[in-house]
Amino acid sequence: MNQDQVKKILLSIQDAPMEFSLIFSGKKSNKVNGLYKPPTQEIILHNKNFTTAEGVNENGLIYTAIHEYAHHLHACKNGGTLSTRAHSTEFWAIFHGLLEIAEKKGFYKNTINESSKLSKLTNDIKEKFLKHNGELVKNLGSLLIKAMDCCKEEGIRFEDYVDRIICMPRVAARMAMKMAQYDIDPKIGQDNMRFVAGISNDEMRHSAEDALLAGKSPDSVRMQLRNFKQEDPVTMLEKEKLRLERTIESLTKRLAEVEKQLDQSQ
Secondary structure, three states: OOHHHHHHHHHHHOOOOOOOEEEEOOOOOOOOOEEEEOOOOEEEEOHHHHEEOOEEOHHHHHHHHHHHHHHHHHHHHOOOOOOOOOOOHHHHHHHHHHHHHHHHHOOOOOOHHHOHHHHHHHHHHHHHHHHHHHHHHHHHHHHHHHHHHHHHHHOOOHHHHHHHHHOOOHHHHHHHHHHHHOOOOHHHOHHHHHHHHOOOOHHHHHHHHHHHHOOOOHHHHHHHHHHHHOOOHHHHHHHHHHHHHHHHHHHHHHHHHHHHHHHHHO
16 A cells, blocks of 8 residues: 555545545654644655565554654644644544545554453443443432432532532532433543533533444544534524614614704704
8 A cells, every 4th residue: 555545545535625645654753643734734654564474464454554644634624733632533534434434445444343352341331430430429419419408408508418418519518419410321421521511501411422422432422422512503593683673673772862852952
């Protein structure tokens, strides 16, 4: 597989709005497998890093190429430049999205599930720890809700109960209570439950939870919510029109009052 073939694969995964070049350095690097240079829009792959005794690890090469291509697409969204924090939430969302497409098109193969040993570890992590911890915090939230009701009945400040009796940060207590109130699925894990519980909009919260349960990465879900929040131009214009109409109506009334006062003072 040469550099032209790799570039063709990247463009087949997703077209780029700005031109870029892909170069095999012909070298081996102990620091990185590849890099992206925004000023020159160059993807440089240290292809010797993927050469083994068995041959070329093309799957690893494509993975790195997609990673660097994600930087290019991210730069394209920002007029060809990148901030100092290149590995942002937006970047990871772009990268994970490209990997999904690459897998579906057969350009990249996710070999994680082919390892029986790793699959067992994955199942243990998800069931015995992520889900279990999520259930514990959710149950804690249910008990805290009951404690809050008891405090109301007894005329006790619930905040004081949390601060000095439970000795628990209020933010953590409120978040656990929201997890229980919203009935968030513990399968997504405690950290993701905390993230989902912080979403007040019901539709957005359910959408985020469903996406996480479907296997979407947290960064991808965060970007999905960010796009969800962005209203279409027509809706924004309609709201602005309504605000302007109300402002004009208010100013018109005020103008009539001022004119009336002027007439009376003459």
